[in-house]
Amino acid sequence: MLDTCPSMFSVVALAVMAIFQAVALLSKGRIETPPSFRSLWVFFLAITLAEWVSFSLALWLLALLSFCALREYLSLVDIRLEDRWGILVSYLSIPFMFYLIHIEWYGFFIIAIPVYAFLLVPFFVALGGRSKGIVFSVGVLDFGLFFFVFCVGHIGYLLFYSARITLLMIIAVTISGWIHKVLGNRSLGVKLPLQLASVFPLCISLASWAAIPIGHSAALAILIPVSVCLGRFTLKELEQDLGIRADRLQPGRGRTIEGLKSYLYTAPIVFHYLRWFLKWGDL
Amino acid sequence: MDLLRIALHLLLIRPMLRLLFGVNVVGRENLDGLNRFILAANHNSHLDIFLLYSALPPGKIARTHPVAARDYFSNPPWLFKTVQFLMQPVWIDREESGIAAIKEIQRRLDDGRSIIIFPEGTRGAAGELQEFRGGIGLVAGHNPDVPVVPVYIEGPERAFPKSAPFPLPLWNHITIGPPQLLHGNSREISSRLHDNLEALAEEERAYRQRRMPEPHKPFVVTVIGIDGSGKSTLSRHLAGCFEGDSCFIGDNLELFKDGAPCDAQPLVANEVRKWVGRQAKSAKNLAHYKIPKLAELLLLRDRLLSDVHRWYRPGQVFMDGSPLLNMIAWAILYHEEAFNEKVCATAMDILTGKHACGKRDPTFKQFPELLTLRKLNLTHLHLPDAVIFLDVDPAICMERITSRGETVQAHENIEKLTKLRKAYQLVCDVLQKTLPVYRLTGDETVEQITDEAAAFLKSIGSATDETD
Incomplete structure (x- = not known):
């Protein structure tokens, strides 16, 4: 079964999550679903859709996730009234970005945010006409675009190349992120070996199924936990400044960002590693 | 339905x-x-x-x-x-x-x-x-x-x-x-x-993220008037009667905390300024007076003000004379014939760095010094937030100056002081359009004047709080 299609697995995962969600609903707040559940729903649903229904539908689902994350981020930062045009352009870059994945134009996809959006957004912020605080505004918008559009977009492009690898990455990152979270304040010397120990067997055993050479699979098994640690550490500090606290997550107050935390660093790293070494597309 | x-x-x-x-x-x-x-x-x-x-x-x-x-x-x-x-x-x-x-x-x-x-x-x-x-x-x-x-x-x-x-x-x-x-x-x-x-x-x-706080900006009050009108005395008294940290910048620098004087860390700019000030005071004639006085006003006082902001962070700063206003008044003294309200306003714009007029403006012809200053990029002076003008008769001032027992400065005679007083009056007329200006006559005692000025400052202080 596992050999025929990855979406079977994600359907199973969806079913498990649905049961868990139902239990959480019935318990009336005594059991709470972890914040990463929402993004996991989107990922598994996207994998299923990509395999069985259509890839573009899966892509627009990811675009919705990206929109939600960016919206939440922009609601949390201190923006000025004059930045409205800049924010509008930031939002418009999401459909643009995912359209580029849709038409498989890698060359433009990879520079759309770091070149064109980063040139256009400051221009539109400057159109607002107040110079006081403009540096902060441009920085705030560029950062949000990079993480919540560009990095999430990489998951979409990975899904375009291989649903199996995407599934492998999602599972590995989820496990690794979960271990990182559960161990809490322990030192990295405890966390990282445990993450490696859990991700390594998974990657090695699924290597042939996901069509990754065994050597690269081993490299991924090291890359994923390391990048998860990096990402979670960085995003934790950012969340603190944004006022997101794990104990008082609310819709619109960090639930989406908290859930996406582990994937933001890992997705581009895994994608570009595989693209380079497996020679996907023309380099 | x-x-x-x-x-x-x-x-x-x-x-x-x-x-x-x-x-x-x-x-x-x-x-x-x-x-x-x-x-x-x-x-x-x-x-x-x-x-x-x-x-x-x-x-x-x-x-x-x-x-x-x-x-x-x-x-x-x-x-x-x-x-x-x-x-x-x-x-x-x-x-x-x-x-x-x-x-x-x-x-x-x-x-x-x-x-x-x-x-x-x-x-x-x-x-x-x-x-x-x-x-x-x-x-x-x-x-x-x-x-x-x-x-x-x-x-x-x-x-x-x-x-x-x-x-x-x-x-x-x-x-x-x-x-x-x-x-x-x-x-x-x-x-x-x-x-x-x-x-x-x-x-x-409480949830809101805030970006960098606004930079600290004290309320700058300038007391202007001719020499011997008691402006340094008044500004020192004023600094002593306000709550919070106040700073007095005159011949020397004093800090007040809730009305009581307290020790201040010496600032390099202040020491240099004192030395230059002494040079200006010992000048024999107006021409010799000009350069050190200009240097003091242009470079050092402004520098000192920003140093005071940076190191002491006072709530209010009381200045004995303002670099900008003193310079304008002195410009009148040197070029009396060409000065009127319009020129005065233009000169102020130029000195505060607003590029209000082009190089060929007639003001520059009348005052070549302004063009030089602009070329040297020295036009960065600040307008104070409030101005108090001590309008005292020059005769009384001369009396005070001679009774001080110090060496009399080059410009301190009745004729020059009368001119200077007129100049300050003109400056106040121009300022009144944009800034709160309060005119005081020096007939009363120091305490009375201080009370009057403090009441005025408090009234505009509360007015600005409301509009913010």
Whole structure:
């Protein structure tokens, strides 16, 4: 079964999550679903859709996730009234970005945010006409675009190349992120070996199924936990400044960002590693 | 009809708001079990009313009506009809008195329906709670048995502010406070509701991320006048009679904390300035006086002011003379014939770095020094926040100067001081158009003058606080 299609697995995962969600609903707040559940729903649903229904539908689902994350981020930062045009352009870059994945134009996809959006957004912020605080505004918008559009977009492009690898990455990152979270304040010397120990067997055993050479699979098994640690550490500090606290997550107050935390660093790293070494597309 | 209305709200407006803006309702349970209520919310945006409807329980949607101004929604007609159908508001004509509307509200409340009121009356400044109008107090006072529910909406002031041409997808948080029965007269009810909403607002504001705080900016007061008019004495006294940290910049630098003098860390700029000042004072004639005095005014005093901001962070700074104003007055002394109000204003603009005029401006022909200063990039002087002018007769000043027992400076004679006094008067005339200027005559004792000046400063201080 596992050999025929990855979406079977994600359907199973969806079913498990649905049961868990139902239990959480019935318990009336005594059991709470972890914040990463929402993004996991989107990922598994996207994998299923990509395999069985259509890839573009899966892509627009990811675009919705990206929109939600960016919206939440922009609601949390201190923006000025004059930045409205800049924010509008930031939002418009999401459909643009995912359209580029849709038409498989890698060359433009990879520079759309770091070149064109980063040139256009400051221009539109400057159109607002107040110079006081403009540096902060441009920085705030560029950062949000990079993480919540560009990095999430990489998951979409990975899904375009291989649903199996995407599934492998999602599972590995989820496990690794979960271990990182559960161990809490322990030192990295405890966390990282445990993450490696859990991700390594998974990657090695699924290597042939996901069509990754065994050597690269081993490299991924090291890359994923390391990048998860990096990402979670960085995003934790950012969340603190944004006022997101794990104990008082609310819709619109960090639930989406908290859930996406582990994937933001890992997705581009895994994608570009595989693209380079497996020679996907023309380099 | 009611069913269609509820369906539209639940199936169209609510999902659209959720998807596009994101709606988070806190305290939904506070509306449970209430038969009818008066909902009082803050008002910042056109979105507010739709957001409030999406926080209501489904059973209450058709039986709750907002109070809305007719002129907002009368254009275009389809908007009026839509709002009329969706919410059946109590319309208020802002030109007429509100009696009819109050009667209508009372009728609906008696009918067992609920009312949504924005007590601020109109959309206020973003994120701030305005003074409440009288309506809410009247309505709640007439119906002491109807619970009033305070609701704070946070988010629409960013998602769709008053001045914005288009809405942006940003989250909105609706906090529903506990319902309460209010008694008393309308003013008491208003103020209690205001406090309740303010408390909810405080809670919401605590979530906000803030970027770098605004740089510290003290209130700079300058005392100007001719030599011997007692301006340094007055500014030192003033520094001593204000709360918080005050700083006096005169021949020497003094710090006051809540009126008591305290030790100050020496600043290099101040030591250099003192030395240059001594050079200027010992000058034999006006030509020799010019260069050190200019250097002191242009380079050192301004530098000192920014150093004081940086190291002492005082609340108020009292300066014995201002670099800018002194220079202008002295320019009059050197080029008396060409000076008038217009030239004075232009010179001030040039020296504060506003590029108000081109290189060929006649002002530069009259004052080649200004062009030199501009070429040297020395036109960065600051205007003070308030000016006090000591208008003292030169004869009295000369008396004081000679009684001091110090060496008399090159310009300190009756003729020059009279000219200088006129110059300062001209400067004050120009300044009065933009800055608070207070003129004092030196007839009274030091204490009286200080009290008068302090009262003046306090009055403008409170005035600026209100406008901010």
